[in-house]
Amino acid sequence: MRWYDNFNRVVPSWYLGDIAEVRTVTAENLPEYADVIRRSFLTVAQDFGWTRETAPGFRAYITDEELLARYVVGYTPFALFAGGKIAGFVSLTDKGGGVFVLNLLSVAPEYRHCGYGGKLLDFCKDRVRALGGEKITLDYIEENTRLKSWYIANGFVHTGTQKLDYLPFTSGFMEWRAAQ
Numbered sequence: 001m002r003w004y005d006n007f008n009r010v011v012p013s014w015y016l017g018d019i020a021e022v023r024t025v026t027a028e029n030l031p032e033y034a035d036v037i038r039r040s041f042l043t044v045a046q047d048f049g050w051t052r053e054t055a056p057g058f059r060a061y062i063t064d065e066e067l068l069a070r071y072v073v074g075y076t077p078f079a080l081f082a083g084g085k086i087a088g089f090v091s092l093t094d095k096g097g098g099v100f101v102l103n104l105l106s107v108a109p110e111y112r113h114c115g116y117g118g119k120l121l122d123f124c125k126d127r128v129r130a131l132g133g134e135k136i137t138l139d140y141i142e143e144n145t146r147l148k149s150w151y152i153a154n155g156f157v158h159t160g161t162q163k164l165d166y167l168p169f170t171s172g173f174m175e176w177r178a179a180q
């Protein structure tokens with residue numbers, strides 16, 4: 001995707017990366033961020049050859065209603081806005097005891113490789129530190145070695161795996177500690 005300034009010049013992606021900002025969103029923004037989440041995870045489904053039939057519970061097929069049901073005490077959704085549009089999403093759930101769960105990290109395919117995913121992770125770390133939290137936990141697809149390496153490069157530590165019968169992949173678990 002290309003962005004143009006007021007003089008019709010192409011805006012370089014590194015500049016957009018600077019002006020992109022992460023903000024709390026509400027259920028009013030749900031149609032736009034739900035689309036970003038589904039399109040983001042659809043590339044993963046395509047990479048692994050999953051479909052709605054073979055992996056109905058996968059995040060690429062999450063419904064607006066399921067996303068709405070996530071609004072419980074302690075849950076905060078955030079969106080990354082670039083050029084006024086939602087380009088990325090992440091949510092944090094305060095589980096108590098200083099533990100926060102990071103979920104549904106997504107950057108729309110046309111906005112990838114600009115540092116937005118890293119920006120969303122940094123935002124979550126800053127947020128958890130500011131709230132006096134101790135750690136962030138997350139789960140991911142263990143077979144996605146590129147993603148795993150990326151989380152490790154961003155300061156996360158592998159803590160375990162679990163294979164559930166109804167999912168076509170192994171769940172991997174990681175955590176990041178504020179005190180490290």
Ligand SMILES: CC(C)(COP(=O)(O)OP(=O)(O)OC[C@H]1O[C@@H](n2cnc3c(N)ncnc32)[C@H](O)[C@@H]1OP(=O)(O)O)[C@@H](O)C(=O)NCCC(=O)NCCS
Pocket residue numbers: 040041043044104105106107108111112113114115116117118119138139140141146147148150
């Ligand atoms: C993982 C994701 C959020 C990264 O977003 P991003 O804005 O491209 O991240 P950054 O620009 O900060 O970093 C890019 C790096 O992410 C890593 N990466 C991890 N998974 C990736 C994926 N599925 N596709 C592309 N890059 C991926 C690569 O190392 C990449 O490095 P490169 O640009 O040198 O190729 C994005 O690829 C995405 O939405 N993937 C699909 C959903 C997903 O798997 N989310 C994680 C849930 S646990």
